[in-house]
Amino acid sequence: MKSWLIIIFAAMLIISGCEYQEPLAEKQNLPIDESLIGQWNAVPDSSDTSPVNDRIVVLKLSGTEYLVHYYTGSGSMYFRAYPLKVGNIECLQLQLLGYQDGKLARDDAPFQVAKYTVSGDIVEIRMMNTSVVSPKLGSNAAMREAFLKNQANDTLFRDPGKFRRAIKP
Numbered sequence: 001m002k003s004w005l006i007i008i009f010a011a012m013l014i015i016s017g018c019e020y021q022e023p024l025a026e027k028q029n030l031p032i033d034e035s036l037i038g039q040w041n042a043v044p045d046s047s048d049t050s051p052v053n054d055r056i057v058v059l060k061l062s063g064t065e066y067l068v069h070y071y072t073g074s075g076s077m078y079f080r081a082y083p084l085k086v087g088n089i090e091c092l093q094l095q096l097l098g099y100q101d102g103k104l105a106r107d108d109a110p111f112q113v114a115k116y117t118v119s120g121d122i123v124e125i126r127m128m129n130t131s132v133v134s135p136k137l138g139s140n141a142a143m144r145e146a147f148l149k150n151q152a153n154d155t156l157f158r159d160p161g162k163f164r165r166a167i168k169p
Contacts, residue, residue, distance in 0.1 A: 040163035
């Protein structure tokens with residue numbers, strides 16, 4: 001499995017978190033994609049021989065938000081997520097709410113942006129690349145400017161993680 005998703009959620013917890021102090025954009029009240037709702041189990045990378053216990057449970061929080069539980073063998077992370085459209089790109093803003101112990105450290109970066117593609121029972125998730133849109137830009141206006149400048153850049157989102165649908169609502 002690509003280590004980025006495990007790093008976004010084991011550091012999302014993979015993300016471990018998240019990597020940005022500011023959201024790329026505030027909630028835009030776009031409707032959620034109901035095809036994401038359910039339980040998704042990680043699909044191991046063909047070069048990875050270790051067992052993969054990662055799973056994501058995506059729940060409908062409202063018509064415009066998800067509640068996401070990311071589980072790895074070592075712990076859990078909880079996120080609020082909402083759809084965004086920035087420039088020509090549709091994506092998800094993720095906000096880290098906390099870990100299995102309920103705590104969120106004061107210096108945790110609570111935000112990340114993901115792009116996903118659902119194809120049948122597989123979802124491929126790519127996280128925004130910090131080497132393209134730096135977490136050190138300091139404001140969401142500067143992040144949006146860098147994002148828009150690079151929206152045609154193939155490396156704007158990195159390291160796809162794949163998950164197979166395990167449970168459909």
